Amino acid sequence: MMRRKLALLAAAAAMALGTNAALAQTKVLKFVSWQKDERGVGDWWASVIKAFEESHPGVKIEWTKVERGAYADTMTTLFAGGTPPDIVHLASFEFQKFADTGWLQPLDPYIKDSKLDLKGWAGQDTCVWKGETVCTMMLYFGYFMAYNDDILKKEGLSVPKTYAEFLAAARKTTKDLNGDGIVDQFGTGHETRGGGGQYLSEMMNYTLDAGGRWTDENGKVTINTPQMIEGLTRWKTVVKDSLTPRDMSAGEVRQLFADGRIAMKFDGPWLWPIIQKGKAKDQIKTAMVPFNPPVGGSSNVLAIPADISNDNKKLVWDFIKIATSDPFQTTYATLGASPPPSPRADITAAKKENPNFDLLVEATKAASNAKVDRIPKGLEIQFNEFSKMIMEEAQRMIIQDLEPKAVAATMQQKAEALQQQ
Amino acid sequence: MKSGFSLDLARPSRRHWLGYLLLAPAVLLIGLIILYPLIVSVDLSFQNVNLARLDQPRRPFTTANYERLFASPDFWNASWVTFKLVVIVSFFCFLLGLGTALLVNNRFRGRTLARLLVALPWAVPEVIAVVIFAWLFDSSFGLMNWIFIKLGLIDTTVNWFSSPGAAFFVVCVTMIWKGYPFVSIMMLAGLQSIPEDFYNAARVDGANAWQRLVNITIPSLMPVLGVTLVLVMLWVFRDFSIIYVLTGGGPLKATQSLSIMTYEQAFGFFRMGYASAIGVVTLIVCVIASRLMMGRAPDNI
Numbered sequence: 275m276m277r278r279k280l281a282l283l284a285a286a287a288a289m290a291l292g293t294n295a296a297l298a299q300t301k302v303l304k305f306v307s308w309q310k311d312e313r314g315v316g317d318w319w320a321s322v323i324k325a326f327e328e329s330h331p332g333v334k335i336e337w338t339k340v341e342r343g344a345y346a347d348t349m350t351t352l353f354a355g356g357t358p359p360d361i362v363h364l365a366s367f368e369f370q371k372f373a374d375t376g377w378l379q380p381l382d383p384y385i386k387d388s389k390l391d392l393k394g395w396a397g398q399d400t401c402v403w404k405g406e407t408v409c410t411m412m413l414y415f416g417y418f419m420a421y422n423d424d425i426l427k428k429e430g431l432s433v434p435k436t437y438a439e440f441l442a443a444a445r446k447t448t449k450d451l452n453g454d455g456i457v458d459q460f461g462t463g464h465e466t467r468g469g470g471g472q473y474l475s476e477m478m479n480y481t482l483d484a485g486g487r488w489t490d491e492n493g494k495v496t497i498n499t500p501q502m503i504e505g506l507t508r509w510k511t512v513v514k515d516s517l518t519p520r521d522m523s524a525g526e527v528r529q530l531f532a533d534g535r536i537a538m539k540f541d542g543p544w545l546w547p548i549i550q551k552g553k554a555k556d557q558i559k560t561a562m563v564p565f566n567p568p569v570g571g572s573s574n575v576l577a578i579p580a581d582i583s584n585d586n587k588k589l590v591w592d593f594i595k596i597a598t599s600d601p602f603q604t605t606y607a608t609l610g611a612s613p614p615p616s617p618r619a620d621i622t623a624a625k626k627e628n629p630n631f632d633l634l635v636e637a638t639k640a641a642s643n644a645k646v647d648r649i650p651k652g653l654e655i656q657f658n659e660f661s662k663m664i665m666e667e668a669q670r671m672i673i674q675d676l677e678p679k680a681v682a683a684t685m686q687q688k689a690e691a692l693q694q695q
Numbered sequence: 696m697k698s699g700f701s702l703d704l705a706r707p708s709r710r711h712w713l714g715y716l717l718l719a720p721a722v723l724l725i726g727l728i729i730l731y732p733l734i735v736s737v738d739l740s741f742q743n744v745n746l747a748r749l750d751q752p753r754r755p756f757t758t759a760n761y762e763r764l765f766a767s768p769d770f771w772n773a774s775w776v777t778f779k780l781v782v783i784v785s786f787f788c789f790l791l792g793l794g795t796a797l798l799v800n801n802r803f804r805g806r807t808l809a810r811l812l813v814a815l816p817w818a819v820p821e822v823i824a825v826v827i828f829a830w831l832f833d834s835s836f837g838l839m840n841w842i843f844i845k846l847g848l849i850d851t852t853v854n855w856f857s858s859p860g861a862a863f864f865v866v867c868v869t870m871i872w873k874g875y876p877f878v879s880i881m882m883l884a885g886l887q888s889i890p891e892d893f894y895n896a897a898r899v900d901g902a903n904a905w906q907r908l909v910n911i912t913i914p915s916l917m918p919v920l921g922v923t924l925v926l927v928m929l930w931v932f933r934d935f936s937i938i939y940v941l942t943g944g945g946p947l948k949a950t951q952s953l954s955i956m957t958y959e960q961a962f963g964f965f966r967m968g969y970a971s972a973i974g975v976v977t978l979i980v981c982v983i984a985s986r987l988m989m990g991r992a993p994d995n996i
Contacts, residue, residue, distance in 0.1 A: 346962050346963070347961075347962040350746060350961075350962060350965065353746070353748070354746065354747050354748050354749065354967075355749065356748065356749065356750050371745070371746060371965050372746070375745070375746045375748075377746070454841070454844070454845075455844045455850065455851070455852075456835075456836075456840065456841060456844060456852055457835070457852070458835075458836070460835075466857070467856055467857075467942075467943075467945075468943065469943075519834070519835040519836075520834040520835060520854045520856075520857050521833070521834040521835070521854060521855065521856035521857055522833075522834075522835065658963050658964055658965075659963075659964050662959075662963070665945075666945070666946075666947060666948070669857070669945065669946050669947060670947055672857070673857060673858065673859070673946060673947065
């Protein structure tokens with residue numbers, strides 16, 4: 275009996291030792307992302323991880339989801355505590371602070387050694403910080419228009435092609451359908467509650483079409499211009515006249531549109547999967563936005579932290595190489611349902627699967643050709659403060675019924691002050 | 696053989712050492728969890744730091760964060776918003792908490808269920824409560840707008856989160872709903888500890904219900920009231936999730952409390968030094984307010 279017990283103990287000890295040895299041999303790379311459970315793009319990341327683990331026996335990727343709302347806090351805390359994730363996934367409006375603090379590894383030597391061709395890579399210019407490439411762009415998008423064909427037809431409207439046509443259509447389709455005194459169908463839908471970044475993007479539909487830009491090519495603030503004043507006037511009209519539901523987050527507005535309560539919506543490629551799950555799926559059609567140029571911009575980036583070991587840096591670079599390889603850029607188009615940043619990606623399959631893919635590509639190209647980005651040049655580091663300031667001043671304009679001209683002057687002054695900080 | 700150093704805890708003069716030894720792990724843990732971050736935060740507030748890192752060399756000492764803070768209209772606005780929230784929410788929490796406690800302290804059929812209902816909001820997680828209230832007060836499809844229109848109180852929908860006054864009102868209502876059950880539970884415990892003899896004696900003396908409330912109930916509840924008031928005030932002072940999820944501090948900073956401002960500066964604008972300065976000032980205000988409240992409590996007993 276005693277002998278059997280001893281044998282069992284020995285076996286257990288051997289197993290424990292074996293497991294420990296196996297654990298010791300397995301290297302774990304930490305990867306934190308907000309896109310883990312996202313339909314489509316989350317599946318694409320999973321496929322990249324699988325391919326990496328298969329090509330690197332003994333190396334595992336520990337993939338953790340952190341909600342977008344808590345992402346900046348979590349990443350800042352991880353970096354500040356000296357334990358950054360090995361694979362750094364950041365939004366394209368937040369990586370600059372990390373790069374500026376010296377937390378991101380310059381990638382130019384890796385790009386050169388591995389001969390990674392980033393020519394024509396959409397949005398890659400954004401990843402150059404103080405003359406060094408610190409990340410690779412994973413998505414650059416352009417806004418397209420989705421519209422509810424039934425709602426437009428019911429009002430005898432055709433698809434708007436200009437701002438004036440859009441405004442007329444939005445006014446005609448904003449309605450109290452059941453006569454209870456509450457508007458239950460809206461001409462368009464914008465996020466008017468939430469973060470400054472999204473608010474800025476929503477406003478840009480109108481400011482870009484009016485010819486306005488936050489800053490010029492040299493980073494000089496150009497808000498107090500007739501074009502921007504016209505853009506602000508348009509934004510004020512749409513929000514103040516309640517042509518969009520008020521105080522809603524971007525997700526809520528998208529869902530309302532997908533359920534047939536909004537006539538026209540301007541958004542990026544991520545809107546398509548939401549439409550597919552909505553009640554009005556069969557009534558929704560797509561077109562180019564009635565604005566020129568469309569809103570566009572860089573979305574998210576991959577980077578390597580400066581503080582991890584050289585061995586881990588090499589492994590993370592291998593991960594980036596897989597993610598940016600032609601085959602995976604091709605599957606990004608199909609799984610992510612978005613135009614990939616790589617100009618070499620084969621999008622034939624994506625076109626077959628998604629009838630709007632050509633439109634998405636066209637919208638992305640239009641935004642890219644017009645050099646549109648949500649992050650204004652010269653205000654990259656101050657982007658969060660800048661977007662918050664723009665949102666507050668725009669809200670003040672609507673709430674206190676201020677003249678757009680005066681608001682543009684205030685915005686200009688505050689943006690310049692931010693730049694000088 | 697005699698060792699060089701021995702700790703004889705059995706000796707009467709050293710018995711108290713055992714107490715210190717047993718307390719040491721807890722004290723160390725508290726020091727690590729509470730004191731260390733506090734010291735780091737105070738230290739950061741005197742440095743010009745954006746993204747802070749513990750292993751980075753200390754930046755030169757500066758009082759610039761405090762100078763900027765006290766010159767900032769945003770800080771004074773946040774202080775005013777916090778003060779208004781503390782006063783309004785604490786007052787109504789007490790009014791409702793005491794009222795419901797007096798109600799469920801009576802004997803009636805269904806008292807257990809009534810007590811459960813009174814305590815229910817306390818059990819609901821803050822974020823869920825906020826989601827419920829966000830829907831109730833939704834500007835386009837919310838229940839409150841529908842009810843007010845049906846009752847003829849308004850003829851057009853109220854944009855609850857686009858109007859500074861309305862947004863502040865919604866935040867207050869949510870915080871009161873979430874906070875009053877705690878007061879109610881504390882008051883109920885206090886009420887049950889008041890001897891019935893006091894009331895019987897007062898009845899014999901001809902005291903009516905109001906006189907019994909003012910002369911017996913309230914004074915007897917004072918010790919509980921003092922502690923509860925401090926706890927509620929501190930909760931309102933530091934509460935973050937209700938305001939953050941409902942309004943994010945907006946519109947036009949109408950609901951931006953000191954805790955929201957601290958978070959925004961630290962994790963929105965990555966100004967850790969400045970955010971630490973706000974945190975330190977908030978802490979000092981909390982300590983002074985608590986001390987004043989607790990200091991008054993013994994006089995009232």
